[in-house]
Amino acid sequence: xxxxxTGGAGFIGSHLCDRLLAAGDEVICVDNFFTGTRANVAHLxxxxxxxxxxxxxxxxxxxxxxxxxHLACPASPIHYQYNPVKTVKxxxxxxxxxxxxxxxxxxxxxxxxxxxxxxxxxxxxxxxxYWGHVNPIGIRSCYDESKRLAExxxxxxxxxNRVDIRIIRIFNTYGPRMSEGxxxxxxxxLFQALRGEPLTVYGEGQQTRSFCYVSDLVEGMIRLMxxxxxxxxxIGNPDEFTILELAEQVRALVNPExxxxxxxxxxxxxxxxxxxIARARTLLGWEPTVPLAxxxxxxxxxxxxxxxxxx
Numbered sequence: 001x002x003x004x005x006t007g008g009a010g011f012i013g014s015h016l017c018d019r020l021l022a023a024g025d026e027v028i029c030v031d032n033f034f035t036g037t038r039a040n041v042a043h044l045x046x047x048x049x050x051x052x053x054x055x056x057x058x059x060x061x062x063x064x065x066x067x068x069x070h071l072a073c074p075a076s077p078i079h080y081q082y083n084p085v086k087t088v089k090x091x092x093x094x095x096x097x098x099x100x101x102x103x104x105x106x107x108x109x110x111x112x113x114x115x116x117x118x119x120x121x122x123x124x125x126x127x128x129x130y131w132g133h134v135n136p137i138g139i140r141s142c143y144d145e146s147k148r149l150a151e152x153x154x155x156x157x158x159x160x161n162r163v164d165i166r167i168i169r170i171f172n173t174y175g176p177r178m179s180e181g182x183x184x185x186x187x188x189x190l191f192q193a194l195r196g197e198p199l200t201v202y203g204e205g206q207q208t209r210s211f212c213y214v215s216d217l218v219e220g221m222i223r224l225m226x227x228x229x230x231x232x233x234x235i236g237n238p239d240e241f242t243i244l245e246l247a248e249q250v251r252a253l254v255n256p257e258x259x260x261x262x263x264x265x266x267x268x269x270x271x272x273x274x275x276x277i278a279r280a281r282t283l284l285g286w287e288p289t290v291p292l293a294x295x296x297x298x299x300x301x302x303x304x305x306x307x308x309x310x311x
Contacts, residue, residue, distance in 0.1 A: 002026045004065040004107075006057050006098060007072035009036030011177045012112070012170075015214050016069060017041060019222060021049055028063060032056040034086070035074050040177050057094035063101065067225060068109040070098045073147075075114070077140065077183050077266070084142035091146035092153070099157045102164070110166040110225045111154050113232060116144045117169060120270045125240075127276035128169070128232050151232065158230065166224050171236025171275045175214030175295065176302035186211060189247055190296070190303050193254035203265035205244030210274045212237040213295035216288040223284040236275035237288040246292075253296055 003020050007013040008029030013036065020027050026049045029041060033054065044050040055061055057072050073091045074080040080087040095111065102109040118126045119134030134144045157163040174186035189199050212235070220235035241249075244260075251258050280286045290298075304310045 001066045002028070002064065003067045003069065004028045004030060004063060004101075005069045005071065006030045006094070007036060007070075007112075009033060009038060009041050009052070010071060010075075011036075011040070011175075011179060011182075012173060012214060012217065013069075013071045014040035014177055015175070015218050016071070016221065017044060017050065019218050021047055025049065027051070028053060028065065030055050030057065030061065031072070034090075035179065035182070037179075057097055058089045060097050060100065064105055065101075065107050068098055068102055068107050069112070069221070069225065070095065070109055071112040073112075074143070077143075080143040081139055084139075087142045088146045091143070091150050095150040095153050099153060099163060103157065103161050106164075108164040108166065108225065109154075110168060110221065111150055112221070113151050113167050113169045114143070114147050115169055115171040115234070115236065115273055115275065116140070117148045117151065118270075118273075119144055121272060124272050125238065125274040125276040126234070128234055128279055165230050167231035167233070168221055168224050169232050169234045169275075170217060171212055171234065171273065172209045173212045173214055173217045173236075175299050177214075178299070180306075185209065185243060185246060186296075186299070189250040190254070190300060191307075193250050193258055194300070194303055194307055194309060196255065196258070198259045198261045199247045199251060201243055201247050201260055201262050203243075204262065205247065205260075206242050207265075207270065208240045208242050208272050208274065209246070210237045210240050211246070211292055211295070212288055213290035213298070216290055220280060220284065220286045223286050227284055229283045233279050233283065234275040234277055235280055235286070236277065237292075238275055238277055239292065240272075240274045241292065249293065249296060253293075253300060
């Protein structure tokens with residue numbers, strides 16, 4: 001099968017490319033390298049079934065493909081707040097362009113949406129029927145609202161043009177190849193710890209998150225694409241931890257002597273984030289298999305190598 005992965009040189013996209021190639025698919029990776037890197041897919045450069053195209057999906061692209069995994073969009077607060085207008089354009093115009101391509105070549109398309117569509121949720125845990133509690137003019141809204149609109153476009157193309165769609169809502173994901181400067185809590189803590197720096201916790205650290213290892217996420221993504229259900233479907237790990245608990249796990253893993261420091265909580269930071277994955281369990285037969293302690297251990301190995309600390 002000929003598969004297009006937008007944002008394929010990113011953290012999640014590169015792992016998805018690995019899995020698709022291992023399954024025997026022909027993979028076209030499209031990325032503009034705004035947040036993705038060539039290093040993430042360097043090991044695939046000479047693979048006979050892999051093609052890398054530098055392209056910004058806010059501009060149309062003509063390709064012949066069977067499947068489209070549409071992941072392209074800055075996904076961490078530091079990146080999407082750096083250029084919020086670009087974030088909106090990527091999510092909205094990019095999705096329009098990918099839907100237009102899917103319509104033309106009759107490809108199935110999967111949108112990598114996000115738990116951010118739930119905003120700062122008033123329902124806990126969050127299931128797919130919850131419409132969310134989002135600030136439409138906040139500093140995170142460029143990402144939250146553009147992903148909500150991307151889901152709208154997917155559903156309207158499905159209803160109006162019978163485009164074959166899938167929508168996945170991704171919760172906090174971590175693992176090797178995370179960007180050092182992306183501002184996500186797992187990468188922040190791990191890189192701080194490996195450098196011997198204090199771990200920075202915002203607020204009192206009582207806000208909660210659920211952390212899914214990247215291989216589990218990719219498995220859920222592929223099952224959704226290959227299944228019969230269009231979604232949206234939550235994919236994430238329902239095990240819930242406070243940010244302070246995560247900091248303590250990282251400290252115990254890397255250096256128990258590290259101090260933890262506290263700073264003011266950023267604007268619009270969600271207080272709770274935990275997926276209800278009943279739909280994924282029932283419809284996809286999916287649930288995460290990698291516990292947080294094991295996933296952190298695997299991630300530390302790659303981070304140590306990247307920092308040159310494994311010699």
